[in-house]
Each structure stands twice: as structure tokens, then as C-alpha cells.
Amino acid sequence: MTQPPLDYQSAGVDYHRIDQLKIRAQQAARGTARHLGAHAATEIGASRGESAYVVDVGGVLVASIVECLGTKALVADAMRPISGRTHYDTIAQDTIAMAVNDLVTVGAAPVSVHAYWAAGSSDWFNDVARMEDLVRGWKAACDVCEVSWGGGETPALAGVVQPGSIDLACASVGIINPRERLTLGHNLAAGDAIVLLAASGIHANGVSLGRKLAERLPEGYATRMGDGRAFGEALLDPTVLYPPVLKALWAAGVIPHYTVNVTGHGWRKLMRHPGDFTYRMQTLPPVPAVLAFMQGEARLDAREAYGSLNMGAGFAMFLPQNQAAAAIAAARSAGVHAWNAGVVEAGPRQVVIEPLDLVFTADELQLRA
Amino acid sequence: MTQPPLDYQSAGVDYHRIDQLKIRAQQAARGTARHLGAHAATEIGASRGESAYVVDVGGVLVASIVECLGTKALVADAMRPISGRTHYDTIAQDTIAMAVNDLVTVGAAPVSVHAYWAAGSSDWFNDVARMEDLVRGWKAACDVCEVSWGGGETPALAGVVQPGSIDLACASVGIINPRERLTLGHNLAAGDAIVLLAASGIHANGVSLGRKLAERLPEGYATRMGDGRAFGEALLDPTVLYPPVLKALWAAGVIPHYTVNVTGHGWRKLMRHPGDFTYRMQTLPPVPAVLAFMQGEARLDAREAYGSLNMGAGFAMFLPQNQAAAAIAAARSAGVHAWNAGVVEAGPRQVVIEPLDLVFTADELQLRA
Numbered sequence: 001m002t003q004p005p006l007d008y009q010s011a012g013v014d015y016h017r018i019d020q021l022k023i024r025a026q027q028a029a030r031g032t033a034r035h036l037g038a039h040a041a042t043e044i045g046a047s048r049g050e051s052a053y054v055v056d057v058g059g060v061l062v063a064s065i066v067e068c069l070g071t072k073a074l075v076a077d078a079m080r081p082i083s084g085r086t087h088y089d090t091i092a093q094d095t096i097a098m099a100v101n102d103l104v105t106v107g108a109a110p111v112s113v114h115a116y117w118a119a120g121s122s123d124w125f126n127d128v129a130r131m132e133d134l135v136r137g138w139k140a141a142c143d144v145c146e147v148s149w150g151g152g153e154t155p156a157l158a159g160v161v162q163p164g165s166i167d168l169a170c171a172s173v174g175i176i177n178p179r180e181r182l183t184l185g186h187n188l189a190a191g192d193a194i195v196l197l198a199a200s201g202i203h204a205n206g207v208s209l210g211r212k213l214a215e216r217l218p219e220g221y222a223t224r225m226g227d228g229r230a231f232g233e234a235l236l237d238p239t240v241l242y243p244p245v246l247k248a249l250w251a252a253g254v255i256p257h258y259t260v261n262v263t264g265h266g267w268r269k270l271m272r273h274p275g276d277f278t279y280r281m282q283t284l285p286p287v288p289a290v291l292a293f294m295q296g297e298a299r300l301d302a303r304e305a306y307g308s309l310n311m312g313a314g315f316a317m318f319l320p321q322n323q324a325a326a327a328i329a330a331a332r333s334a335g336v337h338a339w340n341a342g343v344v345e346a347g348p349r350q351v352v353i354e355p356l357d358l359v360f361t362a363d364e365l366q367l368r369a
Numbered sequence: 370m371t372q373p374p375l376d377y378q379s380a381g382v383d384y385h386r387i388d389q390l391k392i393r394a395q396q397a398a399r400g401t402a403r404h405l406g407a408h409a410a411t412e413i414g415a416s417r418g419e420s421a422y423v424v425d426v427g428g429v430l431v432a433s434i435v436e437c438l439g440t441k442a443l444v445a446d447a448m449r450p451i452s453g454r455t456h457y458d459t460i461a462q463d464t465i466a467m468a469v470n471d472l473v474t475v476g477a478a479p480v481s482v483h484a485y486w487a488a489g490s491s492d493w494f495n496d497v498a499r500m501e502d503l504v505r506g507w508k509a510a511c512d513v514c515e516v517s518w519g520g521g522e523t524p525a526l527a528g529v530v531q532p533g534s535i536d537l538a539c540a541s542v543g544i545i546n547p548r549e550r551l552t553l554g555h556n557l558a559a560g561d562a563i564v565l566l567a568a569s570g571i572h573a574n575g576v577s578l579g580r581k582l583a584e585r586l587p588e589g590y591a592t593r594m595g596d597g598r599a600f601g602e603a604l605l606d607p608t609v610l611y612p613p614v615l616k617a618l619w620a621a622g623v624i625p626h627y628t629v630n631v632t633g634h635g636w637r638k639l640m641r642h643p644g645d646f647t648y649r650m651q652t653l654p655p656v657p658a659v660l661a662f663m664q665g666e667a668r669l670d671a672r673e674a675y676g677s678l679n680m681g682a683g684f685a686m687f688l689p690q691n692q693a694a695a696a697i698a699a700a701r702s703a704g705v706h707a708w709n710a711g712v713v714e715a716g717p718r719q720v721v722i723e724p725l726d727l728v729f730t731a732d733e734l735q736l737r738a
Contacts, residue, residue, distance in 0.1 A: 021500060025521065026520075032512065032516065039480050048519075057546075060429045066483040066538075066540040071528055111410055111424060116437070125390040139401060150424070154390055155437045157536060169435075169522070173542055175426050211528070
């Protein structure tokens with residue numbers, strides 16, 4: 001094997017550049033909060049920079065968000081001739097997951113979603129099988145998350161979106177009720193347990209790397225992994241919908257101190273909270289076969305793998321030690337494996353992954369202005 | 370001149386096909402409304418199929434939406450070498466207008482927006498001048514509409530979005546307060562006046578046709594129109610932000626019976642309401658120079674022009690005759706020209722444009738399942 005290892009940046013995603021824009025936009029955005037007074041509304045200021053934005057309107061805490069699928073639909077398109085299925089039912093689930101899994105981090109139950117399906121041309125919508133799968137999968141994910149599908153936008157954007165492709169995103173509105181569920185990290189404390197929720201596979205972050213890898217493999221997406229499944233098929237395992245886990249948690253009377261949806265920055269996201277805390281991880285969840293395959297075939301070291309992929313941990317909840325068992329049981333009741341995998345400590349902001357002898361320092365995750 | 374006339378479908382936008390998908394999705398979406406009960410929320414059912422979705426959460430009426438800019442950014446990209454400006458400040462205004470102008474139709478004051486900026490690659494975000502214009506224009510439009518910019522999503526989507534391009538959209542949340550402002554057309558009645566609000570130009574609908582036309586013109590976007598302005602420059606005049614008009618209207622104690630944002634279907638949109646009404650238009654607002662130029666150069670007949678472009682009417686308000694003068698004054702106080710331009714009559718669902726001897730019948734606008 002003569003090819004160099006793949007890294008995430010060579011796969012076309014440069015998070016540093018994107019983060020610069022995010023920070024610039026966040027600064028301008030902050031200056032608009034004063035307008036809420038005109039609507040007898042107030043901002044929950046601490047939600048700025050968090051995964052969803054929260055406003056108090058007439059005593060009701062409303063959270064909102066828009067999130068993008070990313071490039072996972074390209075894998076579905078490539079797999080269709082191989083598998084004979086469109087895969088857009090699970091692609092729909094992925095798209096909704098991107099939004100609702102972020103929305104629940106602030107303690108909001110998602111109430112409604114809007115679909116954003118921007119195709120490269122009107123022709124996209126004439127493929128009946130694909131279209132029916134997309135609609136069916138979208139509705140099924142709404143049913144799992146108990147959200148109302150309120151509408152959407154289905155433009156044809158020749159010249160903006162690639163011919164034959166579709167840009168999929170989801171906007172969602174949620175409510176935090178009762179207000180005590182508002183989860184913005186104020187209560188995060190040294191000693192808190194870190195409970196990780198199982199991922200089903202790559203979810204929808206790291207897909208560019210997966211696509212790059214497929215180009216290298218002699219049989220591409222059809223390459224069989226150790227477990228006999230095609231690589232492309234495994235890449236398409238849909239993202240876990242975490243709202244039912246949070247619902248079960250809340251029903252059990254547990255309100256986490258903080259939660260994190262593990263997405264584009266892998267385990268670096270565990271230090272999403274701005275405070276001075278060290279996140280000491282002592283247990284690694286099982287690595288989904290597709291991620292282990294990617295790590296091996298792309299020759300990622302542990303730093304690259306855990307710094308950009310979820311590696312089996314799709315969501316993290318930070319809560320008092322004496323609530324960890326209840327949280328794990330609640331997750332299990334919602335069909336999701338969970339582990340008490342680490343502990344929050346006072347100290348420099350960093351993620352320490354003890355079993356891998358790996359440290360991510362604060363400068364490796366810059367999300368805020 | 371040997372080339373055939375341009376029509377909207379030859380410009381790559383086939384609304385009939387898109388509408389089929391919309392209808393299919395609307396049917397599935399309707400089946401998810403029952404989930405609201407789990408959140409102690411209820412749906413304002415009549416908002417389904419309207420321009421924004423309304424839910425009652427704890428006594429607060431929350432409206433939400435996601436809307437796309439379309440392809441207007443491609444005009445900005447093409448004009449930049451000609452004008453020496455990025456134009457992304459006004460492109461930002463257009464994108465926000467697409468969302469908030471729809472949101473106000475249901476009687477909601479927009480409260481927050483989320484930015485959706487999906488680029489073809491991370492390189493897009495390295496163009497500092499363009500990026501600063503986009504951020505500045507976005508903030509300025511938020512200031513005009515008195516909305517808080519809550520956050521956003523800035524993915525790089527190589528393989529989905531064209532290299533060098535960006536897919537711009539806006540998600541917005543609004544509140545209807547007091548509840549009596551809820552505007553879903555229940556009160557629309559024969560005899561109501563139809564007040565049209567001035568458009569600034571093409572807004573962001575019909576842009577594909579404009580781009581197609583530019584390809585035909587010997588000097589493309591640099592072609593001078595009768596008023597001396599470059600065609601591309603005029604195409605980029607930003608969409609009017611209508612929320613300040615509605616704010617002035619509400620402050621004057623006027624609540625329209627129904628309102629319509631005139632977008633992708635031109636004046637056919639005037640029969641957006643599902644009821645059996647004839648919309649008899651007696652007055653034509655002045656046609657913005659850029660639209661007159663397009664009509665002439667693309668040799669559109671009146672049916673094609675008024676059936677796909679706003680032709681000077683960017684927004685329509687249906688209200689009692691005795692409130693028309695107050696509505697027009699309110700619009701003027703917000704800096705927008707308005708005309709009492711027609712009347713609602715009992716009769717078959719159609720738009721009659723008397724000065725043009727033109728009729729659009731109900732089968733020419735199918736938005737609902």
C-alpha cells in the first residue's frame with residue numbers, strides 16, 4: 001500500500017476555516033438580540049453558541065435550529081445501483097436527526113420540523129421510488145420523535161446544487177417545558193458522570209472521509225467489511241434519533257447538567273462547554289464496524305479517528321454520579337445502549353481519553369467568539 | 370431576432386413537477402399533527418398549506434418556516450467582475466426576505482432567524498470581502514425586521530453544492546400576539562379590497578428566467594436598460610422586507626382578512642386562498658424597469674409575465690374596503706408604495722386582470738393536496 005493516510009482535511013472539510021466564519025457571524029448575531037424587546041420576548045443569552053437558540057416568548061421557552069445533512073445523500077446515490085434500494089428513507093432519518101439531536105441538547109422537546117429539500121433540478125422529484133422513500137422516511141422519523149411535520153421548501157436550484165444531487169436540511173422548533181429542563185451547562189460540576197449514548201455507525205459526520213476512502217478501495221462502496229456487509233451499506237446506517245432517550249430521562253426525573261451531540265469534531269466535542277473542566281474518559285464504547293473499518297483502511301491514528309468521528313459515542317450526557325444509573329436505564333428503555341464512561345474534573349479545558357493515552361486540548365475546539 | 374421567446378419552463382423551473390412533490394409531502398405531513406398532543410401543543414390546522422406553520426404552545430401562537438433564496442446568488446457572482454462589488458449584502462437581505470415575508474402572511478411578527486449558508490467548499494468562506502458583506506447584510510436585514518439572529522449552519526458540501534456556489538436559506542420563528550392577528554383567510558369576503566404593495570424589482574422569483582435572458586443578450590448582465598442601469602445590477606435590487614409594513618398596519622389597528630406574498634407563481638398567487646372567490650384586479654402598479662426590460666427582451670406575453678413574475682406587486686393584502694386607506698397609509702409610513710388595486714368577488718376561483726384582459730383560472734395554481 002503506497003498511498004498516504006487520509007485525514008479529514010484532505011477529504012475536503014476544513015473545520016478551522018468554517019469556524020472562523022461561524023465566529024464572525026456570531027459576533028454580528030449577538031448585536032441583534034436587542035430586537036426581542038419589540039416582541040415582548042427575551043433571549044436566553046447562554047444559548048448563543050450552544051446547539052440551539054432559546055427565546056422566552058410570553059413565558060414559553062422556544063428553541064429553534066436549522067441543520068444540514070451534509071454529503072451523506074451522495075453515498076445513497078452511489079449505493080443505489082449496488083443495493084437496488086434508494087436509501088432515501090434512512091437519509092430522511094439522518095436529516096431529521098441532525099436537527100432534533102441538537103435541539104434536545106438544550107432541554108427542548110422537538111415539536112415541529114420543516115423539510116428543506118433543494119434539488120439540482122426539478123427532475124430530481126420525478127424519481128417516484130426515491131421520492132416516496134424520502135417522504136416515508138421523513139414521516140417515520142417524525143413519528144419516532146413525536147414531532148409534527150409542519151411544511152417545507154422544495155426548490156430546484158440548477159447552477160447552485162449539482163445536477164442529480166439534493167441538499168437536504170431540517171429546521172426544527174422545540175419547547176422547554178417545564179422550564180427547569182433548560183440545559184445550558186450552568187450546573188455542570190466537577191465530579192459529574194459522563195454518560196455516552198451509543199451511535200449506530202458514522203451517523204452523518206465524517207461522511208466526506210468515507211467517500212474519499214471509497215474512491216481508494218478496489219471495490220469502492222461494494223467492498224466487504226469483516227462482518228460481510230458492504231462498506232457503503234454500513235455507511236448508510238441511519239443516525240440514532242436521541243429525542244426518545246431524553247424523553248425517557250425526563251420522565252424518570254433526570255435533568256442532565258449538560259449534553260453534547262457528538263458530530264463534526266468527534267470526541268473533541270466533549271469539551272463543548274466553555275468552562276474550565278477536564279473530561280476524563282475511562283471507558284470506550286464498542287466501535288461500530290464501519291468506523292473500525294474506516295480507521296484501519298484510511299490508516300487513521302487514534303487522534304485522527306477520535307478527533308473527527310464519533311467512534312461509537314453519538315451523544316454525551318453530563319450529570320450527577322447518583323443519576324448515572326437512572327440515565328443508563330432510561331436510555332436502554334428507549335432502545336439505546338449507554339455507558340458511564342468518564343468523569344468531569346476541575347482543571348484545564350481538555351478531553352483526556354485514558355485508554356488511548358490521548359489528550360485534546362482547548363485550542364483544538366473553537367466554536368465561540 | 371431569430372430566437373424563440375423564453376418561457377419560465379425553458380428556464381429550468383417546472384413548477385408543476387415541484388407542486389406534485391409538495392402535495393405528496395403535505396399528505397404525509399398531515400398525519401404527524403397528532404404528535405403535538407405529547408407536547409401539550411395544538412396545531413392551527415388551517416395553517417397547513419399556508420405560507421407558515423402555526424402551533425399553539427401553552428397559549429402562545431408560534432409560527433415557523435424555512436425558505437430558500439433560489440439562484441439569485443449566481444447573478445451576484447456574475448456581476449462581481451462587472452460592478453466590482455460582491456453584492457452579498459443585498460443577497461443576504463433577499464434571503465431573509467424570502468422567510469420573513471412568508472411568515473408575516475399568517476399574522477406573525479418574525480422574532481428570530483437562523484442562517485443556512487451551504488457552500489460548495491470551505492474556500493467560499495475565505496473570500497473576506499464577500500463574507501463580510503454577507504454577514505453585514507444579514508445583520509442589517511435583521512435590524513430592519515426587528516428579529517434576533519439566533520444562529521445558523523455553515524456547511525461545506527463538496528459534491529452537493531456546485532464549486533464556488535452557495536445555497537442560501539433562512540429559517541424563521543415568529544409569534545402571533547395578540548392571537549387576533551392570526552391571519553389564515555377565514556374572514557376573507559366578497560367585497561374586500563385588494564391592496565398591493567410595491568415590489569423593488571424581481572425580488573428573488575423569476576431569477577432563472579433573468580439568468581437565461583442574460584445568456585442571450587450580447588452584453589449579458591452588463592447590457593444597459595432604458596434607464597441606463599446594467600441589467601444585472603437591476604436584477605440584484607434587494608427584495609422589499611415587508612414586516613415593517615405589517616407592523617405599521619397592526620399599530621394602526623388593521624388586521625387584514627388574508628395576505629399573500631407574491632413569489633414563484635406571479636399574480637396567480639393572488640388566488641392562493643382555497644375559497645371560491647374571484648380576484649378582480651383593476652389597477653396595475655408601475656412595472657419595475659428590470660421586469661419591463663425582461664418582458665420585452667424575452668418577448669413574454671402578459672400571461673407569461675404576470676403568471677410568473679411579480680410585475681411590481683410584491684405582496685397583497687385583502688381587507689375591508691373601509692380599511693384600505695389606512696392600510697395604504699401604513700405602508701407608506703413604512704416606506705412602501707401601495708395601491709387599492711382590486712376587489713374580491715363571489716365566484717369561481719380565478720384572477721381577472723381587467724386592464725390586460727387576462728384571466729388565470731384555479732387549475733393554474735395547485736398548491737394544496
